[in-house]
Amino acid sequence: xxxxxxxxxxxQHDSPGQPGAASNRPxxxxxxxxxxxxxxxxxxxxxxxxxxxxxxxLVPVIAAFVLAFMHWDAYNAPTWAxxxxxxxxxxxxxxHVALANTCLYALGHVPLTLAIALGLALLLNQKLRGIAxxxxxxFFPYITSLVAVAIVWNMLFNPTTGPVNQFLHLIGIADAPGxxxxxxxxxxxxxxxSVWRDMGYYMVLFLAGLQAIPHEYYEAAEVDxxxxxxxxxxxxxxxxxxxxxLVLVLLSVSSFKVxxxxxxxxxxxxxxxxxxxxxxxxxxxxINGQFGYSSAISLVLFVIVLIVTVFQFKxxxxxxx
Amino acid sequence: xxxLTSDLSSEINGDIELGAGGAxxxxxxxxxxxxxxxxxxxxxxxxxxxxxxxxxxxxxxxLLPFIWMLSSSLxxxxxxxxxxxxxxxxxFVWSNYSQIWxxxxxxxYLMNSAILAxxxxxxxxxxxxxxxYGFSKVRFPGRDALFLAYIATIAVPWQAYMIPQYIxxxxxxxxxxxxxxxxxxAFGAFGVFLMRQYYVTIPDELSExxxxxxxxxxGIWARIILPLSKPALASxxxxxxxxxxxxxxxxxxxxxxxxxxxxxxxxxxxxxQYSAQYAMIMTGSVISIIPILVIFLAxxxxxxxxxxxxxxxx
Numbered sequence: 001x002x003x004x005x006x007x008x009x010x011x012q013h014d015s016p017g018q019p020g021a022a023s024n025r026p027x028x029x030x031x032x033x034x035x036x037x038x039x040x041x042x043x044x045x046x047x048x049x050x051x052x053x054x055x056x057x058l059v060p061v062i063a064a065f066v067l068a069f070m071h072w073d074a075y076n077a078p079t080w081a082x083x084x085x086x087x088x089x090x091x092x093x094x095x096h097v098a099l100a101n102t103c104l105y106a107l108g109h110v111p112l113t114l115a116i117a118l119g120l121a122l123l124l125n126q127k128l129r130g131i132a133x134x135x136x137x138x139f140f141p142y143i144t145s146l147v148a149v150a151i152v153w154n155m156l157f158n159p160t161t162g163p164v165n166q167f168l169h170l171i172g173i174a175d176a177p178g179x180x181x182x183x184x185x186x187x188x189x190x191x192x193x194s195v196w197r198d199m200g201y202y203m204v205l206f207l208a209g210l211q212a213i214p215h216e217y218y219e220a221a222e223v224d225x226x227x228x229x230x231x232x233x234x235x236x237x238x239x240x241x242x243x244x245x246l247v248l249v250l251l252s253v254s255s256f257k258v259x260x261x262x263x264x265x266x267x268x269x270x271x272x273x274x275x276x277x278x279x280x281x282x283x284x285x286x287i288n289g290q291f292g293y294s295s296a297i298s299l300v301l302f303v304i305v306l307i308v309t310v311f312q313f314k315x316x317x318x319x320x321x
Numbered sequence: 322x323x324x325l326t327s328d329l330s331s332e333i334n335g336d337i338e339l340g341a342g343g344a345x346x347x348x349x350x351x352x353x354x355x356x357x358x359x360x361x362x363x364x365x366x367x368x369x370x371x372x373x374x375x376x377x378x379x380x381x382x383x384l385l386p387f388i389w390m391l392s393s394s395l396x397x398x399x400x401x402x403x404x405x406x407x408x409x410x411x412x413f414v415w416s417n418y419s420q421i422w423x424x425x426x427x428x429x430y431l432m433n434s435a436i437l438a439x440x441x442x443x444x445x446x447x448x449x450x451x452x453x454y455g456f457s458k459v460r461f462p463g464r465d466a467l468f469l470a471y472i473a474t475i476a477v478p479w480q481a482y483m484i485p486q487y488i489x490x491x492x493x494x495x496x497x498x499x500x501x502x503x504x505x506x507a508f509g510a511f512g513v514f515l516m517r518q519y520y521v522t523i524p525d526e527l528s529e530x531x532x533x534x535x536x537x538x539x540g541i542w543a544r545i546i547l548p549l550s551k552p553a554l555a556s557x558x559x560x561x562x563x564x565x566x567x568x569x570x571x572x573x574x575x576x577x578x579x580x581x582x583x584x585x586x587x588x589x590x591x592x593x594q595y596s597a598q599y600a601m602i603m604t605g606s607v608i609s610i611i612p613i614l615v616i617f618l619a620x621x622x623x624x625x626x627x628x629x630x631x632x633x634x635x
Contacts, residue, residue, distance in 0.1 A: 038461045041538050045455030046467070049448035052508025056486065057474050063485035123376070128369065134376050136621050138383050143617055143624065145567045147585045148606035151592060152386045155393075155599065161402035163389060196383070204628050257478045260569045264589060278480040285484040286574060298481035305478055 067295035074289025085296035095297065097272045098280040101187065105262075105276060106255035108191040109198075113251055114244075117199045121206030122236075135207070139200035146197075150264040153193040154180055180266050183273040190262050190274055197261070198254075202247050209243025210236070245316045252308045256301065277301045387610075394418075394603035401599035417604040424601065427608060429580065430587035435612075437499060437572075437583060438565040441507045445561045446554060449512025454542045456513065457520035458528055468517070471510040487574065501575045506565060512557055515627065519553035520546060556627030559620045563613055584609045 068085060072078035089095050124135050141149065156164050157179035165176040177185040217235045226234065237244075259278035262268065268275035277297060285294030381388075388408070393401045394417060396410045421427055456468050486505060487496075495501040527549075528541045536544065547554070572583045582590070588605050595601065617624060 035461075038459060042455045042459035042461035042464060045459060045538070045542070046452045049452035049508050049513055050467075052448065052504060053471065053474075053510060053513075056489075056505050056508060057482070057510065058470065060482035060485035060489065061474055061477050064482040067485060120379075123379070126372070128372060131376075134380055136625070137380055139621075139625065140614075140617065141383065141386075143563050143567070143613060144387075145585060145588075145606075145609050145613060146569050147588045148390070148609050149386075151588070151602060151606055152390045155402065155603075156386060156389065158402055161404055163406050166404060166406055196386075201628060204625055253476075253478070257480060259480060264569060278478075281480050281484070282570075282574075286487055291484055291488060294484055298478075298484065301478055302481045305476075309476070 064295050064298055067292055068299040070292040070295075072290075072292040074291070078292070081292060085293050088293065089296060089300065094272065094275065094280060098275045098277045099300075101272075101274060102256055102258070102276045104187060105191060105258055106252060108188065109194055109255045109258075110248070110251045112191065112195045113198050113202055114247060116195060117202035117247070118206050118240075118244075120199060120203040121210055122232075124203070125207055125210045135203070139204060141197050141199075142201040144197075146260055147264055149193065149197055150261060153189070153196075154265055157189050181270065183270050186266050186270060186273045190265055193265065194258070194261055198251075202251065205247055205250075206240070206243055209240050212243075213239040241316075241319070245312065249309055249312055252312065253305050256305050256308065277304075390603050390606055393600055394607045396600045398598050398600045401603070414600065417600055418608075421601055421604050421608065424595075425587060425591055425605070426579070427584075427587065427605065430582055430584045431608075431612075433499075433581060434566055434583040434585070437502060438562045440499075440503055441565045442558050442561045444503070444507035445509060445512045446558050448508060449557060450516045450547065450550065450554060451542065452513045453516030453520050454538070454546060456517045458525070458541070458546070459538060471513055475510050475514065483570075483574070490575065496575055497577050497581065498575075499581065502571050506568075506571065512561065515557050515560075516550070516553055519550055523549055552623060552626065555620060555623040559616060559623050560627050562616065563624075566613060 069081055069083070070078045071081040071084065120138060124131060124138070156162050159165060159176070159178040159181050162179070164179070168176040177188075179185050179189040213236065217239065218231060221231045221235050257278060258276055259282070262274050262276055263279055263282075266274045268279050278301070281294045281297050281301070284290045284297065288294075389406075392408055392410060395413045395415065396407070397412075397414055400407060400410065456464060490496050490501045490505075495504070523546060527545055531541050531545050566583075567585065568583075569585045569589070572581075572586050573589075576582055576586065588602075588609055591605055592602055
C-alpha cells in the first residue's frame with residue numbers, strides 16, 4: 001500500500017514542468033517523460049477498480065490479520081492481545097467441533113466430487129449428436145440458486161416421507177437414515193447435496209483437460225497394442241495430471257470454506273452436527289460481536305487453506321520430477 | 322505463495338487458449354467443447370443407442386430434484402410428501418403461481434435481486450475490463466507486483482475478512498443498504514483476473530497498429546480491445562450476474578429490512594414462516610430459478626467457456 005502511494009506521489013511530483021532539473025540532455029528527459037506518462041496512463045486504467053478493491057478487499061484482508069491479535073468486541077475498545085485469542089481457541093469446544101466437521105466434510109466432498117466429475121467428463125467426452133445438451137444439463141445444478149437447492153434436498157431427505165428414504169425402502173433398506181434430522185447423518189446429507197451441486201463445474205474443467213490431450217498419444221498407444229484400460233491408465237490419467245491438480249486445489253479450498261449451503265440446509269444442526277469453521281466465524285464475529293476472537297478463527301481457516309494448497313503443490317512437484 | 326499463485330495462473334493461462342480455440346471454431350454452442358483428442362468413437366448403431374439410454378438415465382437422476390420441485394409446485398400442500406411419490410400431480414394447482422405474489426412480496430424480492438445483480442455486474446465488467454487493460458497492455462513499474470496483490474486476495478477465503486468488512490460498513494452507516502453490497506462486490510479481483518487473462522491473448526500488434534493510426538490508449542481500449550473481447554465480457558457478465566443473483570450470505574448479513582430483501586433471503590424466510598406450505602415453498606423455488614434458467618440457456622456457451630478458461634470462483 002505505502003509503496004504504491006509513494007510511487008503515485010513521486011509520479012505526480014515529477015511533473016513535466018521541471019524536466020531540466022535532473023538531466024540536461026533532452027533525449028533522456030524525453031524518455032523519462034514517456035515513462036512518467038506510461039505510469040499515469042497505466043494507473044488511470046487501474047484506478048477505478050483499484051479504489052474499490054483496495055478499500056473493500058485489500059484493507060479488510062490486512063485488517064483481519066491484525067484483528068486476530070487484538071481483544072475487541074462490540075462493547076469494549078480494542079486492546080493488544082498477543083496470542084491470547086489463539087490460546088483461547090485451544091480450549092474452545094465449539095472450535096474443536098467445527099474444525100472436525102470441516103475436515104470430515106472435506107474428506108467426503110473432495111474425493112467424491114473428484115471421482116464423479118472425472119467419470120462424467122470421460123462419459124461425456126464423446127463424439128455424439130446432442131452431447132452438448134447433456135453437458136449443459138449436468139452443469140445446471142451448479143448455477144441454480146443455493147436456497148432452492150437446499151430447500152429441495154431438505155425435503156428429499158425427509159426421514160419419513162421423503163423420496164430418498166422411500167427409494168431406500170424400495171430397495172430393501174428398512175432402517176433408512178434420518179439424514180438432516182439425525183446428528184450422525186446430517187453431514188453425509190450435506191455432502192451428497194454439495195457433490196450433486198458441484199460435480200458439473202469440475203466436470204467442465206476435466207472436459208477442457210481431456211480435450212487438450214493430443215490424439216497422437218492415443219494413436220501411438222494403439223500401435224503399441226494398448227487396450228482401453230491401458231490407454232486410460234497410461235495416457236489419459238498422466239496427461240490429465242495438471243487438470244487433476246487444479247481441480248484438487250480448487251475443491252479442497254472450497255471444501256474448507258464451505259458455509260452457505262450448510263447454513264441454509266441445517267444451520268449447523270442438529271445440535272452442532274454440521275457446524276463448520278465459517279459458520280463459527282459468522283456466529284462469533286457478526287452475531288456476538290467478538291471481532292478479535294472471530295478473526296483468530298479466520299486466520300486459522302486461512303492457514304489451513306494455505307497449508308493444504310502448498311502441500312498439494314509440493315506433491316505435484318515431486319511427482320513431476 | 323507467489324510461486325503458487327503464478328503457477329495456478331499459468332495453468333489457467335494454458336486453458337485459455339483451449340477456450341479461445343473453441344470460440345474461433347464456430348459460434349455454435351455445441352462446438353465450445355469440441356472433442357479433439359481422447360474421445361472414443363462409437364461405431365455401431367446399437368452402441369450409440371445404448372449410450373443414449375445410459376446418458377438419459379444419468380440425466381434423469383441428476384435432474385430429478387428439479388423435476389420433483391416442479392411437480393411439487395403444482396400440488397396441494399398435503400400431496401407433496403406422500404407415500405408413494407406422485408411424480409405427476411393428481412390435479413394441477415396452477416393457482417399456487419398466482420397466490421404466491423399475494424402471500425409474500427415476491428415481486429419486490431425479484432426486483433431487489435435484479436437491481437443488485439444488474440448494478441454489480443455493470444460496475445464489475447466496466448472497471449474490470451478497464452483495469453485489465455492497464456494490467457495487460459500498459460507497461461509500467463510496479464504493475465506485476467500490484468497484479469499479484471489482486472491474485473493473492475483471491476486465495477484468501479472471503480470468510481476470513483468478512484468481519485473487518487462488516488465493521489467498516491457498520492461505521493460508515495451503510496448496513497441495511499444496497500450500497501454496502503454494491504461496494505463490496507462490484508470491484509472484485511476476479512473480474513480483473515478473468516479479463517486480463519483474455520487480453521493477454523490479444524496480439525499487441527493490433528493495438529500498436531491502432532496507435533500509429535493516432536488512437537491513444539483509451540481509444541484503443543474502447544475501439545479495439547473492447548469489441549474483440551465480447552466473448553470474455555459476456556462470460557464475466559453472466560458469471561457475475563448469476564453469482565450476485567444466487568448470493569445468500571451477503572444480503573443475509575447486510576440487509577435486515579424486508580423491503581430490501583432479495584429473492585434468496587425472501588425464500589429462506591418464507592420457509593421459516595410457512596414451514597408446512599410445501600407446495601408454495603416449491604413454487605417460490607421454481608420462480609427463483611426461472612431467471613437463472615433463462616439467462617443460462619441464452620448464454621450457456623459463455624458460462625462453460627468462462628469456467629473452462631478461468632477455473633476460478635470456487
